[in-house]
Amino acid sequence: MKNSLDKEMRPAPDAYADDSYALHTDKYQINMTQAYWQDQIHERKAVFEVYFRKIPFENGYAVFAGLERVIRYLQQFRFTKSDLDYLREDGYSEEFLAYLEQLRFTGSVRSMQEGELVFANEPMMQIEAPLAEAQLIETALLNMVNFQTLIATKASRIKQVIGQEISMEFGTRRAQEMDAAIWGARAAYIAGFEATSNVRAGKLFGIPTVGTHAHAMVQAYRDEYTAFHKYAEAHKDCVFLVDTYDTLRSGVPTAIQVAKELGPKINFLGIRLDSGDLAYLSKEARKMLDAAGFKQAKIYATNDLDEHTIMNLKAQGAKIDVWGVGTKLITAYDQPALGAVYKLIAIEDENGQMQDTIKISSNPEKVTTPGRKKVFRIINKGNQKSEGDYIALVHENPQQEDPLKMFHPVHTHVAKFVTNFEARELHHTIFEAGKLVYKLPGLSEIQQYAAQNLELLWDEYKRMLNPAEYPVDLSQACWDNKMRLIAEIMQQVGRRVQA
Numbered sequence: 345m346k347n348s349l350d351k352e353m354r355p356a357p358d359a360y361a362d363d364s365y366a367l368h369t370d371k372y373q374i375n376m377t378q379a380y381w382q383d384q385i386h387e388r389k390a391v392f393e394v395y396f397r398k399i400p401f402e403n404g405y406a407v408f409a410g411l412e413r414v415i416r417y418l419q420q421f422r423f424t425k426s427d428l429d430y431l432r433e434d435g436y437s438e439e440f441l442a443y444l445e446q447l448r449f450t451g452s453v454r455s456m457q458e459g460e461l462v463f464a465n466e467p468m469m470q471i472e473a474p475l476a477e478a479q480l481i482e483t484a485l486l487n488m489v490n491f492q493t494l495i496a497t498k499a500s501r502i503k504q505v506i507g508q509e510i511s512m513e514f515g516t517r518r519a520q521e522m523d524a525a526i527w528g529a530r531a532a533y534i535a536g537f538e539a540t541s542n543v544r545a546g547k548l549f550g551i552p553t554v555g556t557h558a559h560a561m562v563q564a565y566r567d568e569y570t571a572f573h574k575y576a577e578a579h580k581d582c583v584f585l586v587d588t589y590d591t592l593r594s595g596v597p598t599a600i601q602v603a604k605e606l607g608p609k610i611n612f613l614g615i616r617l618d619s620g621d622l623a624y625l626s627k628e629a630r631k632m633l634d635a636a637g638f639k640q641a642k643i644y645a646t647n648d649l650d651e652h653t654i655m656n657l658k659a660q661g662a663k664i665d666v667w668g669v670g671t672k673l674i675t676a677y678d679q680p681a682l683g684a685v686y687k688l689i690a691i692e693d694e695n696g697q698m699q700d701t702i703k704i705s706s707n708p709e710k711v712t713t714p715g716r717k718k719v720f721r722i723i724n725k726g727n728q729k730s731e732g733d734y735i736a737l738v739h740e741n742p743q744q745e746d747p748l749k750m751f752h753p754v755h756t757h758v759a760k761f762v763t764n765f766e767a768r769e770l771h772h773t774i775f776e777a778g779k780l781v782y783k784l785p786g787l788s789e790i791q792q793y794a795a796q797n798l799e800l801l802w803d804e805y806k807r808m809l810n811p812a813e814y815p816v817d818l819s820q821a822c823w824d825n826k827m828r829l830i831a832e833i834m835q836q837v838g839r840r841v842q843a
């Protein structure tokens with residue numbers, strides 16, 4: 345391990361004009377690449393899949409996100425001069441650096457589209473590329489997909505509880521650094537949040553931005569009356585924060601007084617509650633606003649909200665119209681990692697033939713499913729509801745089977761036969777031999793797609809608590825292939841133990 349920290353002062357992290365994400369990887373990827381290159385197997389075609397083993401938050405589904413950034417990353421993938429200089433400093437040979445210098449992503453990617461509902465053990469993405477390239481991109485890909493899918497899933501869960509009311513993403517200040525805030529805001533929007541407080545996310549992605557004001561403004565002017573007036577002088581649309589001193593005795597009456605005084609000069613959109621008993625305070629504030637003739641004024645609420653508190657507040661009859669959710673959404677507070685993995689499922693052998701690969705584990709759920717596969721959503725044409733997902737080998741076409749047998753991949757006796765169905769393929773070709781062939785949909789299209797997808801699921805899979813397990817089944821051929829490889833490996837291992 346080399347440490348150049350004490351040897352010299354390094355330039356500030358943003359001082360590299362040509363900094364790239366090629367080094368945004370674990371060192372072992374570069375070391376493995378060097379070994380493949382030295383052994384001259386680096387060009388062999390390899391196929392990797394990205395999937396997770398357990399849906400986060402004990403939810404019934406996850407929402408796939410991250411593809412846009414993955415696309416940009418792969419398009420821009422190259423080792424720049426400062427990247428190579430750094431690796432040189434770290435002791436890598438000139439010959440290897442020369443190889444890295446000309447490296448670009450030349451592989452193919454098949455992926456679910458953003459906003460797709462995804463379940464445990466089904467490939468979200470499939471990367472087919474020369475071994476070295478596929479290996480080098482693993483870490484960054486997982487980094488992007490893990491986070492964005494996690495946040496989109498958390499946001500979808502929260503949005504399910506919020507329903508038709510307005511939901512706003514307020515998490516930037518509590519996010520795990522700047523990138524997380526930006527891409528988290530986007531993931532939340534995909535899952536149905538209407539707006540974000542992050543202005544840069546508005547600029548970069550076109551997400552609608554919103555804002556009220558903080559306690560600091562009331563404190564700066566010392567009293568609510570002056571603060572609300574000054575805010576109104578600068579902004580026509582006004583939401584006054586009413587809990588700095590005493591919500592019902594001072595905040596709400598002052599908001600009403602200022603709104604009355606300014607009349608049509610402002611759009612009095614409502615008030616925001618940020619502490620105390622939000623159910624009680626919202627009910628009382630509603631009565632006060634209505635009595636003052638502000639029936640249209642909305643009540644905004646914030647303060648460590650998540651799907652549980654929101655559901656509880658609704659059950660208590662809280663009169664909240666707009667929900668601002670920060671910390672617990674953007675940090676995926678109750679489950680900070682999705683745990684998606686990147687597994688090799690096939691590789692070219694020395695004769696140019698593709699060979700399926702498997703990773704065995706004592707835990708049956710961790711045994712990988714070998715071979716190039718496709719994922720289908722089996723939609724019942726009668727009721728337009730999904731019967732489950734069906735993972736088949738790449739040459740199979742379940743649409744031609746009628747009835748289609750769907751059986752549980754672990755408890756294989758649990759089976760059903762489906763007729764009158766549409767087998768909708770979930771993967772799209774994104775890159776073909778290094779060339780981008782996919783047109784990314786607009787963000788609101790992605791949001792709509794996610795919402796439409798939820799319509800395909802029975803409510804039993806969408807409930808917040810103890811949802812039913814959505815079926816993700818393997819085709820017979822896929823299952824047989826897996827069993828064949830397990831048997832082969834067991835035989836090999838057995839032979840080795842005997843020898």
Ligand SMILES: Nc1ncnc2c1ncn2[C@@H]1O[C@H](COP(=O)(O)OP(=O)(O)OP(=O)(O)O)[C@@H](O)[C@H]1O
Pocket residue numbers: 618619620621622623624646647648649653656657660
């Ligand atoms: N009626 C309610 N039922 C259930 N949870 C509530 C209710 N009202 C508020 N909450 C939640 O309870 C928590 C209260 O947080 P906290 O203990 O920090 O109180 P607070 O009123 O915000 O005090 P502070 O002034 O210190 O911020 C928040 O997560 C809030 O969303």
Ligand SMILES: O=P(O)(O)OC[C@H]1O[C@H](OP(=O)(O)OP(=O)(O)O)[C@H](O)[C@@H]1O
Pocket residue numbers: 514515517518557558559560618646647648649668669670671672
């Ligand atoms: O509660 P969250 O879900 O994380 O939502 C974001 C929070 O950020 C602000 O509080 P903060 O105390 O940072 O600033 P403030 O002084 O404006 O209240 C805001 O008032 C919300 O409570």
Ligand SMILES: O=C(O)c1cccnc1
Pocket residue numbers: 514515541554555556557616646668670
């Ligand atoms: O605009 C708001 O009310 C806001 C923005 C960020 C965090 N909390 C609240």
